[in-house]
Amino acid sequence: MTSVAIGEVVRELRRARGWSQGRLASEINDAFATSLTREYVSGWERGKVRPGPFYVRCLSSVLDVPPAVLEQETARQxxxxxxxxxxxxxxxxxxxxxxxxxxxxxxxxxxxxxxxxxxxxxxxxxxxxxxxxxxxxxxxxxxxxxxxxxxxxxxxxxxxxxxxxxxxxxxxxTWPDQAKAVAWFRMAAEAADRSDDVRTRVWTRGRAALTLGYGGKGLGYATVLADQAMAISDKPSAGLLNATLGKAYALALQGDKATALDLADRARRVFDASGPSTQVSDYAVAHWRLNGFLSLLSARLGDEDRAVRAQEAARRELPASLPRFATHLDMHTALMLTRSGDKAGGHAHARATLDALPREKHCGTLRMLLEEIEA
Structure with missing residues (x-):
């Protein structure tokens, strides 16, 4: 990746937090006892200088993105x-x-x-x-x-x-290749912008935010993409719903429970306004899928009652032909067990659940959930 490309990523993530260049420098200085200046941050963002390995790690930490995302060679080509x-x-x-x-x-x-x-x-x-x-x-x-x-x-x-x-x-x-995923999500957003199609621009960013937020990885960039999607259009759509939930997941894991709950309510309103779908497709959100999304969010927020209700509602309508999504719900149960203090039980339940699903049905987000549970 060129220094310009790294600078663009840093600028996007900094602005998503509402930070000035000076604030970013201060965050790094406070966390790592350095003496970074605003001018040096400006140099990064303008491509005048490339951050070395130490500062890549610092940026990764305060901006909440994997180091490899900042180092990805093809991210902005x-x-x-x-x-x-x-x-x-x-x-x-x-x-x-x-x-x-x-x-x-x-x-x-x-x-x-x-x-x-x-x-x-x-x-x-x-x-x-x-x-x-x-x-x-x-x-x-x-x-x-x-x-x-x-x-x-x-x-x-x-x-x-x-x-x-x-x-x-x-x-x-999957997570070991998550930097590649983020690079592809970035290119997809650029390609969508070239299409000049609003629905495509919102959907690509919303779907990316949902994937990263659900998997609990790259939360800083998940928030950036979600905010971009919501700024492009507030018209109810599957893309806007994905973006809203993706940001809610990221904030829940970052400890902002109040905003995550507000986004969950907003997601329900978007769902109601856009109309539930009966399609079994990644481009559509049926009632059972929305409840599955809310199940994980409630589990992360520690609201077991809401999580259980959402799981039960999802299971009532979940097609029997989609065992992977039933596995997702069981992984949410494992997460609740772990968060309630039963770590051994949660870990065992997660492993058994994943082992019961044929390997050819596995997906990256299930593996990321397992890492979150076992962490």
């Missing part, structure tokens, strides 16, 4: 110039598969790829498949399709397709 050889092909897959993906991309450029309507149908299928398939299956398919769509970015509509597909791809990463 232009998608149209970078290509997936710097993201998917070399970082996440074997050399032979990388070669295959490159061939797919060039073939699409030479011969043409799916039409915009066909891409919309693909995305609809992804939304349904996300609910039942495991992260590994989705990631392999999305990597292939990203290589194709990258060669078709000739108009606003295709940037919208790319943004939603990139967001989906980012959700498949």
């Amino acid at each position: 232009d998608l149209a110039l970078q290509g997936l050889t710097g993201g998917v092909a070399t970082a996440s897959v074997a050399p032979q598969l990388a070669a295959d993906l490159l061939a797919v991309g060039f073939t699409a450029r030479l011969r043409g790829g799916p039409s915009p309507q066909e891409w919309e149908e693909k995305l609809t299928a992804y939304g349904a498949d996300y609910m039942s398939l495991g992260a590994a299956d989705i990631q392999r398919r999305a990597a292939h399709d990203l290589m194709v769509v990258q060669q078709q970015l000739d108009d606003d509509r295709m940037w919208s397709v790319a943004a939603r597909l990139m967001t989906l791809y980012a959700t498949t990463f």
Whole structure:
């Protein structure tokens, strides 16, 4: 990552907290007994100087993002110039598969790829498949399709397709690769902005905030994305609902219970105004899914009564064909056990719950919940 790119991340996260450059310097000085100046922070943000490893750790701590997010080499490179050889092909897959993906991309450029309507149908299928398939299956398919769509970015509509597909791809990463997920979420937001489609811009940011907040990782950036989504449009939508809940999760883990509860109430109003969906899709929020989201939030806030009521309501409507989401509810129970003081019982329940789910159904957020419970 260039020093300019790091500076942009620092500026975004600082502004999300309402801090001045001087305040950020003071926070680092107080936490790490340093003598950092406002001018030095300004230099970082303007790309005049790059923070060294020590200050990357300091920034990571006070801004509440993983160090690797600040160090990620491809976080801000232009998608149209970078290509997936710097993201998917070399970082996440074997050399032979990388070669295959490159061939797919060039073939699409030479011969043409799916039409915009066909891409919309693909995305609809992804939304349904996300609910039942495991992260590994989705990631392999999305990597292939990203290589194709990258060669078709000739108009606003295709940037919208790319943004939603990139967001989906980012959700498949587990915590050890969370810096990659954040980098992809950032690029998805940029791609959405190029589409100039308000719903896409809100949805990509809201879905990213929900993933990070639910998983309890990258909370600083989850808040940034949520605030951006809410600033773009306050029109009720699945994207706005995701953003509101994502920020509520982040604040609950940061100890701001009052604001988290206020956001939970706001999320219910957004849900009621946008209308509950009967679709089984990642692009829709049915009653059972909303209650599942509220179950985790209540568990994190230590409100066992609300958590249990939300879980029971979710289980009444949860389709039997979606065992992964039943596992999520059981993990919320494990979290409540741990927070109530029964750490051994909570850990055992979480492990048994996850072991009972076929490995091919696993996803990154379940693994992150396990880490939160065992921590």
